[in-house]
Amino acid sequence: MIRTRIRDILSQTQNWDDVLIKGWIRTIRHSKTFSFIEVNDGSCLKNIQVVADESLNNYSEIQSLTTGSSLSVRGNCVKSQGKGQDVEIQAGQIHIYQKAPETYPLQKKRHSDEFLRTIAHLRPRSNKFGAMFRIRSRVSMMIHSYFQDKGFNYVHTPIITGSDCEGAGEMFRVSNLNSSPSGISDFSQDFFGKETSLTVSGQLSAEMFALSLGDVYTFGPTFRAENSNTSRHAAEFWMVEPEMAFCDLNENMDVAQDFLQYLVRQYMERCSEDYSLFSNFVDKDLEMTLMSIVSGDFARLSYTDAVEVLKNSGRSFQYPVSWGLDLQSEHERFLAEEYFKKPVFIIHYPKTIKPFYMRLSDDQKTVAAMDLLVPKIGELIGGSQREERPDILEMRMREMGLNMEDYWWYLDSRKFGSVPHSGFGLGFERLLMLLTGVSNIRDVIPFPRTPGHIEF
Ligand code: 4AD
Ligand code: MG
Numbered sequence: 001m002i003r004t005r006i007r008d009i010l011s012q013t014q015n016w017d018d019v020l021i022k023g024w025i026r027t028i029r030h031s032k033t034f035s036f037i038e039v040n041d042g043s044c045l046k047n048i049q050v051v052a053d054e055s056l057n058n059y060s061e062i063q064s065l066t067t068g069s070s071l072s073v074r075g076n077c078v079k080s081q082g083k084g085q086d087v088e089i090q091a092g093q094i095h096i097y098q099k100a101p102e103t104y105p106l107q108k109k110r111h112s113d114e115f116l117r118t119i120a121h122l123r124p125r126s127n128k129f130g131a132m133f134r135i136r137s138r139v140s141m142m143i144h145s146y147f148q149d150k151g152f153n154y155v156h157t158p159i160i161t162g163s164d165c166e167g168a169g170e171m172f173r174v175s176n177l178n179s180s181p182s183g184i185s186d187f188s189q190d191f192f193g194k195e196t197s198l199t200v201s202g203q204l205s206a207e208m209f210a211l212s213l214g215d216v217y218t219f220g221p222t223f224r225a226e227n228s229n230t231s232r233h234a235a236e237f238w239m240v241e242p243e244m245a246f247c248d249l250n251e252n253m254d255v256a257q258d259f260l261q262y263l264v265r266q267y268m269e270r271c272s273e274d275y276s277l278f279s280n281f282v283d284k285d286l287e288m289t290l291m292s293i294v295s296g297d298f299a300r301l302s303y304t305d306a307v308e309v310l311k312n313s314g315r316s317f318q319y320p321v322s323w324g325l326d327l328q329s330e331h332e333r334f335l336a337e338e339y340f341k342k343p344v345f346i347i348h349y350p351k352t353i354k355p356f357y358m359r360l361s362d363d364q365k366t367v368a369a370m371d372l373l374v375p376k377i378g379e380l381i382g383g384s385q386r387e388e389r390p391d392i393l394e395m396r397m398r399e400m401g402l403n404m405e406d407y408w409w410y411l412d413s414r415k416f417g418s419v420p421h422s423g424f425g426l427g428f429e430r431l432l433m434l435l436t437g438v439s440n441i442r443d444v445i446p447f448p449r450t451p452g453h454i455e456f
């Protein structure tokens with residue numbers, strides 16, 4: 001007999017009769033002749049109630065079972081007499097895989113996120129993290145659906161790379177050499193014959209494919225050795241990066257808005273059970289925040305105007321606000337959360353605080369950049385129109401001190417039918433934080449990697 005997922009039984013899309021379920025005990029209580037066992041198999045938030053009675057041949061063993069124990073139950077699915085559930089399983093046969101000891105750390109009481117991080121190998125068994133990681137899985141697929149339906153091609157960009165896309169020097173080195181006491185300096189001895197790192201972004205490779213296939217996207221892991229131990233930065237995170245040929249900055253923003261609104265709508269509709277856990281118990285404002293995203297167009301504001309808004313806000317910020325300085329998370333959140341009360345694109349940043357590949361504006365001072373700031377998170381998306389003019393690109397690369405040899409192919413791509421093109425990167429973990437109201441990035445990643453932490 002084939003195992004039935006509890007999700008399928010509880011959704012009652014068909015009439016179940018004789019079923020076989022397999023899972024873990026969430027709670028168990030006993031009367032003299034009955035045991036009520038709440039079983040969860042990870043397929044959905046809800047448990048199913050199993051009623052076991054003394055007619056079972058291993059009933060005495062069942063009576064000693066504990067939270068966390070694993071079992072299979074074969075029985076009849078019947079209308080429940082008790083409150084709280086529509087159906088329950090009248091057990092005909094129970095097989096015990098393993099009885100969990102009383103030291104099982106996930107007892108019925110609510111545990112703190114901090115504590116659950118210390119048992120990351122077990123936390124997906126909790127309601128909150130089970131819901132989180134089901135959402136993570138489904139939203140991943142929604143991302144693919146969005147782009148695939150629109151005819152974008154998915155490109156697997158390399159994870160090991162010889163170039164620093166963002167130019168921020170936050171690379172993790174990849175090497176198979178044992179470093180000598182004086183350190184590694186001669187990379188000709190190294191595996192690839194030159195210095196290599198884990199990628200910080202798939203963009204440069206994606207651009208090559210956009211200039212061939214038109215519309216493409218990458219969705220994969222990226223790595224940054226940022227030493228900022230914040231609740232919004234991880235050393236290993238996933239990024240979605242669409243790249244579109246024949247696309248300017250405005251069209252780029254149109255796509256980013258449509259994409260984010262699609263994801264939020266789909267999420268609220270298709271993850272409704274797991275979503276309700278977060279809107280009821282994690283962030284009471286969650287629905288309001290999500291509605292502010294789907295209910296209209298996002299604001300668009302130049303960096304120069306944003307600096308004025310911040311200066312005139314009457315707020316005292318921890319970090320200074322002045323034309324030429326980067327916006328800090330407190331500034332970003334003020335703009336999205338308090339000033340606009342919805343997502344806002346900030347465009348045309350000073351060239352000095354953005355990477356080499358962004359298109360230089362006519363004022364020679366700013367570039368065609370766009371960051372999307374959202375309530376609760378701050379920066380969710382970073383993108384730009386790319387510099388497609390070979391002479392200006394080369395000038396900018398020299399200005400910013402890039403090693404031209406490493407990027408010869410990137411420059412070369414501007415020589416043979418170069419076209420205006422644009423793209424952006426959306427941080428997948430920050431999206432999940434936005435969708436769930438969870439405030440620490442460590443709690444949306446199965447096994448988070450942050451400075452000093454790589455347990456599990
Ligand atoms: O703004 P970023 O650095 O942009 C790029 O990497 C571009 N190459 C993307 C592109 O145009 N194709 O990063 C994009 C997004 C940020 O807005 C943020 O959401 C997320 O990636 N991000 C991080 N998320 C978690 N931890 C970190 N350390 C992150 N750094 C960036
Ligand atoms: Mg950025």
